[in-house]
Amino acid sequence: MxxxxxxxxxxxxxxxxxxxxxxxxxxxxxxxxxxxxxxxxxxxxxxxxxxxxxxxxxxxxxxxxxxxxxxxxxxxxxxxxxxxxxxxxxxxxxxxxxxxxxxxxxxxxxxxxxxxxxxxxxxxxxxxYPEERMGRRVARLVTGKMIDHIEFDEDFSIIKTKAPEALVGGLLGIIDTMSKFGVAVIGVKPQDGPFRHITQDIIVQPNDLLIVAGSNDACEAFAALE
CATH class of the missing domain: 3.40.50.720 (NAD(P)-binding Rossmann-like Domain)
Incomplete structure (x- = not known):
């Protein structure tokens, strides 16, 4: 009917x-x-x-x-x-x-x-799998320092996290985050400004937010950095 x-x-x-x-x-x-x-x-x-x-x-x-x-x-x-x-x-x-x-x-x-x-x-x-995916996302946000997390595949994510102390004061265009941490920083948001794509002249500030891409484990480890 x-x-x-x-x-x-x-x-x-x-x-x-x-x-x-x-x-x-x-x-x-x-x-x-x-x-x-x-x-x-x-x-x-x-x-x-x-x-x-x-x-x-x-x-x-x-x-x-x-x-x-x-x-x-x-x-x-x-x-x-x-x-x-x-x-x-x-x-x-x-x-x-x-x-x-x-x-x-x-x-x-x-x-x-x-x-x-x-x-x-x-x-x-x-x-x-909306419920399963959301469950994993919430688990990662609750137990870690990530501000946001999007899982694109079984082992690839993009996260938003506060810039770790290890990067503060460095030039993002020079720091090889892939070799050091296994992730690529693809964007940055200053405390009082909009998100920007990575350029050679960006200096990481203490309260910057970073958009980072990499494997799930590498993203979690990066977000846990002090």
Whole structure:
């Protein structure tokens, strides 16, 4: 049973978001703010009703049903985000249906590694672990001196941290942080100024914030420097 606020054709840049829990809703809202055409879908009519006033295209559908996916017109979409997390069976069946439709880019949320591996095997092109990733991020911020941390891969991160005493007074253009610490300093923010790209003439000051890239261990060790 489909219930839609708006019947519409998808544009070439449109994105469909299936599953309007916290993750899916945040993705859909962010895409709308970025100017994308978004079709938001959920099997729960109450969620659909709650979002009907803020999302131009929102509908109720059982996306585990391949016929429903075709009726919605998802075969016309190039990018679909599956934000179903707690119902693993619904998540997997939805990705399988999208795979059968030949969707070029399927992004899917996984709640754990086994869930993620299954999604990959049935056709998901990109699997994300929002809770796991956020948990690791918070753990690193709580136990270390990092001010912010973004993990891009299993062993590559970019962090924001206060400049260690070992670098204060030195020229960033001359200090070889990669050889000494295994990280690259890619930006600096003075206490009373905006972030700047690294240039030869920047002298590190005591309260500077540094943007640093490198392996997870190297970034953590750098942030721990006194």
């Amino acid at each position: 489909l219930a839609s606020k708006n019947n519409r054709k998808s544009s070439p840049s449109a994105v469909a978001v299936i599953g309007l829990g916290r993750f899916g809703t945040a993705v859909a809202q962010s895409l709308l703010q970025m100017g994308h055409d978004v079709l938001a879908i959920d099997s729960d009519g109450r969620r659909v009703q709650m979002l009907a006033d803020e999302m131009p295209h929102v509908l109720q559908a059982d996306t585990t049903d391949p016929d429903a996916l075709r009726q919605i017109g998802l075969a016309d979409f190039r990018r679909v985000v599956v934000g179903i997390g707690s119902d693993v069976e619904a998540s997997v069946l939805t990705v399988m249906g999208l795979t059968d439709l030949g969707i070029p880019q399927i992004w899917a949320k996984a709640t754990h590694q086994t869930h993620g591996r299954i999604l990959e095997r049935v056709g998901a092109h990109h699997v994300v």
